[in-house]
Amino acid sequence: MKIPKRLQPLVEDGLVDEVIRQLMSGKEAMVFVVRCGDEIRCAKVYKEADKRSFRQSVVYTEGRKVKNSRQARAMEKGSRYGRKVQEEAWQNAEVDALYRLASAGVRVPTPYNFHEGVLLMELVTDADGNAAPRLNDVTLSAELAVEYHHFLVLQVVRMLCAGVVHGDLSEYNVLVGGEGPVIIDLPQAIDAAGNNHARAMLERDVENLANYFGRFAPALRTTDYGKEIWALYESGKLRPDVQLTGRFERILPPTDLVGVMREIDDARAEEAARLRRQEAGA
DSSP states (O other), X not given: OOOOGGGHHHHHTTSOSEEEEEEEEOSSEEEEEEEETTEEEEEEEEOOGGGOSSOOOHHHHTTOOOSSHHHHHHHHHTOHHHHHHHHHHHHHHHHHHHHHHHHTTOOOOOEEEEETTEEEEEOOBOXXXXXXXXGGGOOXXXXXXXXXXXXXXXXXXXXXXXXXXXXXXXXXXXXXXXXXXXXXXXXXXXXXXXXXXXXXXXXXXXXXXXXXXXXXXXXXXXXXXXXXXXXXXHTTOOOXXXXXXXXXXXXXXXXXXXXXXXXXXXXXXXXXXXXXXXHHHO
């Protein structure tokens, strides 16, 4: 096929030898199947901000750091340079997250290179060697739904142990490869320790998984892994090999019965005093 303009620099620099076909076009990027030497990989070409339906939000970018104070000021002012820096930071977030998560043993596409706004990474394939389908395009048995749900919840745990929350995890951001689910699409990934919305996003990610897999195995909708995972994380007890129960019991502080009775007695005394004053003035 004709080489897309955004991929031309990679061809000229010898990183890509052939563009085979377009694989998909999503809300934030277009993905192409390419040949790099003897390897078949995919190239994710990020769309420009004004052509992207997924908008950056402070909810996602909170806590992200840029290289220097000049860039930070430019981003705050919204200047042309600031928008360019913000766009680069948005793209780099996925690259950084992929390397970080791959090192932590999370099943994500293996990243190979990031050049001129294009991410070269592993082409996830199914058992027949074809491009893997998205989870939402696959019909599951109840048994396989439970298996995939269990696997992905543990991937969420591994991600959080690495300090990352996906932030947009659903059946649309998971591929079903020949060896099982693979998590994709991470430009909105957030730092768990640096973002005040991390807990809510993690719980939403886990709830999305429960709701989707619950279509095939309804019992999964009654689980509460999100709150359980976050409670373990906050207490410093979360480990990649943690044994989860899917249940969460919120422990409330014990009621101060003595204090409650004291307040009741005080209220009664005040009411009695009020009545006495009322009778005396009659």
